Amino acid sequence: MARWTLTVPLDSRSPTPRFVQIARALAEDVRRGRLRPGEPLPGSRALAVSLGVHRNTVLAAYQELEAQGWIVTTPGLGTFVAEVAPEDASAVPSAQAAPDVGFVMPPAVETRALPRGASAPRGMLSLLTGSPDVRLLPSEVLARAYRRALKRGGQRLLDYAAPLGHAGLREALAGMLASLRGMAVTADTLLITRGSQGALDLAARTLLRPGDTVAVESPGYLPAWDAFRLTGANVVPVPVDAEGLRVDVLEQLGPVRAVYLTPHHQYPTTVTLSAERRQRLLAWARASLVALIEDDYDHEFHFDGPPVLPLASQDRDGLVLYVGTLSKVLAPGLRLGFLAAPASFISRAASVRAAVDRQGDGVTEAAVAELLEEGEVQRHVRKMRSVYRSRRDALVEALRTSLGSALDFTVPAGGMTLWARCAPGVDAALWAERGLREGVGFVHGGHYTFDRAPLNALRLCFTSLQEDELCEAVRRMARALPR
Numbered sequence: 048m049a050r051w052t053l054t055v056p057l058d059s060r061s062p063t064p065r066f067v068q069i070a071r072a073l074a075e076d077v078r079r080g081r082l083r084p085g086e087p088l089p090g091s092r093a094l095a096v097s098l099g100v101h102r103n104t105v106l107a108a109y110q111e112l113e114a115q116g117w118i119v120t121t122p123g124l125g126t127f128v129a130e131v132a133p134e135d136a137s138a139v140p141s142a143q144a145a146p147d148v149g150f151v152m153p154p155a156v157e158t159r160a161l162p163r164g165a166s167a168p169r170g171m172l173s174l175l176t177g178s179p180d181v182r183l184l185p186s187e188v189l190a191r192a193y194r195r196a197l198k199r200g201g202q203r204l205l206d207y208a209a210p211l212g213h214a215g216l217r218e219a220l221a222g223m224l225a226s227l228r229g230m231a232v233t234a235d236t237l238l239i240t241r242g243s244q245g246a247l248d249l250a251a252r253t254l255l256r257p258g259d260t261v262a263v264e265s266p267g268y269l270p271a272w273d274a275f276r277l278t279g280a281n282v283v284p285v286p287v288d289a290e291g292l293r294v295d296v297l298e299q300l301g302p303v304r305a306v307y308l309t310p311h312h313q314y315p316t317t318v319t320l321s322a323e324r325r326q327r328l329l330a331w332a333r334a335s336l337v338a339l340i341e342d343d344y345d346h347e348f349h350f351d352g353p354p355v356l357p358l359a360s361q362d363r364d365g366l367v368l369y370v371g372t373l374s375k376v377l378a379p380g381l382r383l384g385f386l387a388a389p390a391s392f393i394s395r396a397a398s399v400r401a402a403v404d405r406q407g408d409g410v411t412e413a414a415v416a417e418l419l420e421e422g423e424v425q426r427h428v429r430k431m432r433s434v435y436r437s438r439r440d441a442l443v444e445a446l447r448t449s450l451g452s453a454l455d456f457t458v459p460a461g462g463m464t465l466w467a468r469c470a471p472g473v474d475a476a477l478w479a480e481r482g483l484r485e486g487v488g489f490v491h492g493g494h495y496t497f498d499r500a501p502l503n504a505l506r507l508c509f510t511s512l513q514e515d516e517l518c519e520a521v522r523r524m525a526r527a528l529p530r
Contacts, residue, residue, distance in 0.1 A: 055073065055098055084132075085127055087127050177345065177464045184378050188423055189377075211393070230387065238393050238397060241404070242372060250340055252278060253396040258281065263307045266502060267315075280304070305340055307340040307342065311355055311461070314495075315490075325361065342370045344371070347431075348435055350435070365389040377415070437514065450528070454470065454505070455468045464507060467505045476493055486523055489507055
């Protein structure tokens, strides 16, 4: 790895010789952990040039440090921080030591992170998260789009930009939402964010104030709850059944500032909010002046029958803040999401965004805009819809064959995961724990409940594994099943 220039403070007005100042500064850097055991030090010529001193001054400092035991010099290799500190240097911290904060912090806001597949050990088959199979992303096509974007946009894309996001991407997304999701949107009513989580955070910062109440689905999506809590809002649960969010329970809550829901494929149960409840929810929100935060995170992947249009497509009163993402379509690492809302809300959200992270990644936004304009994203979605349908069917068949008596489930009409209820007597939490030892990762239902109450169900992602990998994952689940 290329090394940076090492800076060492020197006081030209001090009567202390320069070599002594350098030696003392480097010894102190070891004490406080800036320089770690075994770390290479710059050569004497390089350090002399960066400090503006004669090389002999640096050599004298190194000789002093070596005599004290702070550094070692290996001929032909260089100078390194000693692996073992001098005996009289009892104040030297360990490599892991770091000072605690020197000020008073407010009470922590509890967050509940879900297991993620990125840290999975080698060889483990992960059914943990609803992630796309990034192995199938046309990376060469994406790379060409990046090159073209930089060639055309040049310095403009690398400079500061408007917080709304790349104009071309907003235009392309507006066309997509109008055509496929029945929404009346324009570039002026869209804001590009860093993933759907960025859109949720921005909507929360713009809308909520400490003490506001946000109603959420339970079981539901924990990262959204965290975003609301970080604004000081109170988050209250509303149960979900086979028709989605229980609107009758919602109506009894009292004053509510916003409702967060996933009506297309409810997270995590995958059920769809019924047409009757959609109309009842919109009517209640209109009468109560409540914002509806609709998270439509995997709209493109609906397999059986036509996809259900978003609540936002039926909104005539400016009630819905619509959150979407390209993470499921392309790759989570691109960090591209969007927020669609009335123009006045988008304008205010853009002001908030300017104070938070100022803008998005202009190069990535321009590259993906090109892919949308050329139809590459559309072709990729069609391909992945077919691939994921086959993977869903493979998982369903494997579960029915190997775990038919242990799990009960309805085949999801869409989405990227399957929600399965465990048979009586099967401990879902214990099963998930044993699964890790067998080399398969999956999440039990208790991770998604509001009060951490046990929920004897499993959420299984099928999109990130091939058919043979899914079959092997189920075999490992069968071996891990508590008996």
